[in-house]
Amino acid sequence: MQQNIMTGRLAGAPELRGTGDKAVCRFTLIDNEYAGKDDNNQAKTRTVSVPFVAFRHDAKRIHEHCRKGDQLIVTWSLRNNNYEKEPGQTVYGYDFVVEDVEFGAPGPEKRAEFQSGRQHAD
Incomplete structure (x- = not known):
């Protein structure tokens, strides 16, 4: 079986259905990728979004x-x-099925949660 790796940011909140052995989570990752050069020889990017299931x-x-x-x-x-x-x-x-996941940098919502938690602890 072929495996691939994608690094991206969550487009929205992950959606969970079921519990235990029947838990299914759907989410979409977005990332920008190189898309050639424009007429002025400047690099272009395009946004890629991939729907995953875990x-x-x-x-x-x-x-x-x-x-x-x-x-x-x-x-x-x-x-x-x-x-x-x-x-x-x-x-x-078809489904893009998660085989393994690692957490990367937090986004703005989580950073705000961390900041709010620090302010309450002081």
Whole structure:
């Protein structure tokens, strides 16, 4: 199985459904990537957004500890999620499945939480 790594920031709050072995967390990471040069020979970028799904322990960790704007480093694999909508009518799709996750730099929401916690502790 091929595995990939993406570093990006959370586009919104992670959404959790289920608990324990049935926990599923969906979230989207965004990042900018090089997109060539413009007519003035200046580097261009484009925004890339990738919707991920995490299960069980990783799902719970991401939901509990991450806020919009937080940086995540995700090792992921691509998996089919095809299903039959009606007999003979297959819907084809795929999921970017989290295999491993590391927490990176906090985003603005988490930094504000840290700052608020420090002010209350003083």
